[in-house]
Amino acid sequence: MDIPKPPNGLDSPETANVANATTPEPPLPVWMQRACLVIYVLFCLEVGLLLALVPWTQVWTRNTYSLPFDWLRTLAQSGFARGTVTGVGLIDIWLGIWEAVQYRDERRTPAPAVPQDPNRTTVN
Numbered sequence: 573m574d575i576p577k578p579p580n581g582l583d584s585p586e587t588a589n590v591a592n593a594t595t596p597e598p599p600l601p602v603w604m605q606r607a608c609l610v611i612y613v614l615f616c617l618e619v620g621l622l623l624a625l626v627p628w629t630q631v632w633t634r635n636t637y638s639l640p641f642d643w644l645r646t647l648a649q650s651g652f653a654r655g656t657v658t659g660v661g662l663i664d665i666w667l668g669i670w671e672a673v674q675y676r677d678e679r680r681t682p683a684p685a686v687p688q689d690p691n692r693t694t695v696n
Contacts (some may be wrong), residue, residue: 575603589664594672599646602677602679605678607675609671609675613669613672614668616671617665617669619664620662620663620665620667621661623658623660623661623664624658624661624665625661626657627653627655627657627658628654628658632648632649635648
């Protein structure tokens with residue numbers, strides 16, 4: 573049994589031509605790219621440090637949310653859970669540093685100059 577395709581669906585030639593004809597958007601201004609990078613790196617470092625250090629403090633062991641549940645307290649105080657959370661924090665720190673090191677500005681390229689035809693005469 574064949575299922576009919578809707579007109580102007582994703583598989584239609586009209587949609588394919590429109591998708592091929594669109595031009596990519598120009599990159600953000602350089603100052604905005606750099607500001608986003610700084611915010612992202614600071615966020616990764618802060619969250620990473622929090623995740624790496626908190627499992628080994630009293631905040632983690634004397635948690636009021638896990639006190640009523642013995643199984644949750646036991647799980648949270650296990651070395652496996654602490655190590656896993658610390659590992660996620662270290663990965664987060666690594667991601668922030670990696671993004672800072674690998675950053676490259678995406679500059680806007682000027683529009684190419686249109687070559688003038690020497691045989692063409694202009695009418696003023």
